[in-house]
Structures are given as structure tokens and as C-alpha cells.
Amino acid sequence: MTKRERFLAFANFEQVDRPPRYAGYVPAMREKMTDYLGADPDAYFDMDIGGGAGLTPPEGFQFPDYSAYHPEYKDGRDGFSIDENGCGHINHGFYHFTEYVSPLRNAASLAEIEAYPVVDNTSFSDEAMRDACIAAHDSGDFAQVFVGHIYENAWQVRGYEPFLTDLLTRRDWAELLLDRFCANNLRAAEAAARAGYDCIRTGDDVANQNAMMFHPDLWREVMKPRWAKVIAAARAIKPDIHVWYHSDGNITAILDDLVEIGITILNPVQPECMDPVAIRKRLGNRLAFDGCIGTQTTFPFGTPDSMRRTVHDIANALDAAHGGLTLSPTHVLEPEVPPENVAAFFESCDALSFA
Secondary structure (H helix, E strand, C coil): CCHHHHHHHHHCCCCCCCCCECCCECHHHHHHHHHHHCCCHHHHHCCCCCECCCCECCCCCCCCCHHHHCCCCCCCCCCEEECCCCCEEEEEEECCEEEEECCCCCCCCHHHHHHCCCCCCCCCECHHHHHHHHHHHHCCCCEEEEEECCHHHHHHHHCHHHHHHHHHHCHHHHHHHHHHHHHHHHHHHHHHHHHCCCEEEEECCCECCCCECCCHHHHHHHCHHHHHHHHHHHHHHCCCCEEEEECCCCCHHHHHHHHHHCCCEEECCCCCCCCHHHHHHHHHHHCEEEEEECCCCHHHHCCHHHHHHHHHHHHHHCCHHHCCEEEEECCCECCCCCHHHHHHHHHHHHHCCCC
16 A cells, blocks of 8 residues: 555455554654664654645744844853744753743733734745645655644743643633634635645644543544634645644543544544444444554663564554554654664564454
8 A cells, every 4th residue: 555545444444454653753862763773763763754835934934023022032042942823941851841931921900912913824825735745645644734733832932831821711812812823724724625635634622631621521622623613724725635633632522522532543542542443332333533652651661572563562452454543653763772772663563464
């Protein structure tokens, strides 16, 4: 099967020759894997990751100068940087993790929220997006593109605790930010659908290890209708487009809601937080899984033999021969993961030949 044929079969719960599989790495782990393999791991393992590109700013576009929101920091000094949403990041040297400095952390009025310059992608070009989709399909690959976060972007701009407080005490403040990011995501999703993408990727981390970060009813009131709007807009253009949704943690409480609004692929299905087999029994072929191999357990603390058993057992339990399962680590791999475990992961995935 081509990668596109395999992806579509997986997503549609049809017969596959083997499950799609891939892994991601923090830079230090990628370097470690390259030394171990003598080659870049993405190329070495020929991963099932698809191709795509997002909307791009027009020529001469200038992002807002967000430095005024961070007067106590200087961009580029002492590990401080500012991202495209205006959030500050302090790098403490702990791999890909940074400390967020929210630009609206001290906002004291709705007017300050309204004045904040969230970049609007209305004028962005879809040329690179369309070209990347054509290139992926021409090479036998599937086309997928990340269209954005909503909740995560909003709390990062406002500040985690201030944003949650806004949700409960001044909902209009929170919804103003949510709507602006939702509008950007909707335009990106529509553009991807028009370009013929096989899948749009979305998501927000809304859970911790044990439960949702806030009451599920609050998610249903605030986040669910916005994601439903994004998905409906894409499906109005391309009814068969798949929708991949990411949230770490235990989101059992909202799984039926995700299916209801059109999510077809769930990532990462952390086995330390949720039972993939129980979810499959509950939802059947309404929700495919991407993940299931723990980065809190099997990858860092297992052995090559235990990795092989884990891959074999989950593939059998979920009937991977008939689609519905992409195997991947439940997070990017950190440097404590033995390279031998990564090699065993790919070897055991590829041994699952259903042809």
C-alpha cells in the first residue's frame, strides 16, 4: 500500500497491510538516535507522517511587535524569546520545555483584551498549502496539516490561572480570545479542505493525568461549539476530510462529544491515563487511535522485548488489521529513552504484516 492508501484505510477502519507508525523526538534525542542509527531517524524508519503546509503571510507582512508586553525581558537575552502569538518563553535548558510569560497576564480590563493584536490570517496565502497537498498525493503520501489550537492559545496569551478565572467570573473576556483563535483555525481548515487535504489536525490539552482540567460541562459550553464550527466548515467543503484531535491526559468524559462534533482520530490515547481497549469497545469504529505506546512507561523504562510484546498486544486487542490504529509514542521522545527501544518499536510495528 502507498502511505496514503494505508492512512485512509486506517482512518476508515478498513484492511491495512500494516499499521501506520511514526515517532517524534526532542533535538537531543534526535541527535542520540542519529548517532545510534548512523542516519536521520525519520528517513531511516520511513515514517508514516504525511505531507502538508499551512497558510503563509503575504510578502512584506510584519508580525506585531509584542516586546511592549514584556518590558522586564529583552528578546534573545538570557534564553528569552517571543513567539508569533506574543507569548514570552524562558528557556531554562530543559529540552523543549520553556516557561511561558503571558502577554496579557496583567490585563485589568476588557479593553486591554480587545486591543491585543492577535494576528489575523484573513490575508494569508494558501498557495504553499495547495502545492504541498499536490506534492504529497503525487508521491503517494497522505496530506495533513495542523490548523491550530483554540483553548491553548487563549490561555497562553492570557495566562493559565487568569484565563481559568475569566472563564468562571467574566466569560466575555475569555470568549473574546477564544473567538479570535477559532476564526483563524476555521479559515485554515476551510483552506485545507478546498486544497483537498486528507486530514486536518487540531487539539487542545484539556486534561491532566486523572481527569479534565475543568468540569466537562464547561468544556461543552465553551470549547465544544467552537471546534464543532471549525469542523463543520471544513466538512461543508470536503465531507470526507478526517479530523485528528490531540489532548494529553484523561479525556474520557468528553469522548462522545468529540465523536459527535466530527473528530475521527484521537491522539495520543495515553495508556497510563485511559484504557484504549475499553474506549474501542465503547465507541467502536467511530474513533480511530493514534498513539497508545506510553512515553511514561514502555519507551523509557521498558526493554526491547517488552516493547515488542506491548506493540503486539495492543495491535491484537484493537484488531489493527482492520484499521483504526496508528502506533506512535504518546509524546515526543526524550533523551532517557534507550535507542534500542525505539528500534524495537519500529521493528515490531513492521512485523505486523496483514497482507
